[in-house]
Amino acid sequence: MRFMAYTRLRAGEIAGLRVRDVDLAAGHVSVRQTAQWIKRHDREVGEWVFGTPKSRRSSRDVPILDRNLLADLKALKMQHPRSGDPDALFWPGRTPGSHRVDFDRVWDVATFRRNYFKPALVCAQLPAIRVHDLRHTAASLWLAAEFPQHQVSRWLGHASS
Structure with a gap:
């Protein structure tokens, strides 16, 4: 969640x-590509x-400004089982029907929302929000830190500043 709140990437990104x-x-x-789950109309699977x-503006470099997050990402990248493969997905998915991490599967926002995000909000006694709202958190933090509005807009990948 902290990665989303501090980088303001969309779930597909x-x-x-x-x-x-x-x-x-x-x-x-x-940010160079996105992943999206597409359900096929002709079948029950996707x-x-x-x-x-x-x-065009959504392809961008987004700074990681929080030192603690940067340190945690370094540790995660060093532990990544496929860190030597530049084409490997960075974030793991989960094995269907379990909570087992699987680096060969795509990270899925629906699974994240159901198994981690909503329970964390309940545990912290926070109101229900969307995962996408974490993008707004990042923007608010940057603007409060007095980054120029046009720069924040670029980091968010908005089509226009």
Whole structure:
């Protein structure tokens, strides 16, 4: 959740992150693709579809400004079982029917929301919010830190500033 709150990436952008996109030496994450679950109309199953971000401005480098998050991401990247493969997905998914981490599966926002986000809100006695609202948290934090509005807009990947 902290990654989402501090990087303001959309769920599909998080799901599409590859190991190569997390450049911790430079202190940023590169948004170059998205992942989306598409349910097939002709069948009961769906599939993950990878594509480009929603607009030209959505492809961007987003700084990681929180030192603690940067340190935690470095540790996570060092422990990643496929850290030497730049094409590997950065965030793991879960094995269906369990909470077991699976780096060969795509991170799924619906599973995250159901199993982690909503229970964390309840535990913290916070009101129900959407996962997407964490993008607003990041924007608010940046604006409160007096980053220029046009820069915040670019980091959010808005089509226009």
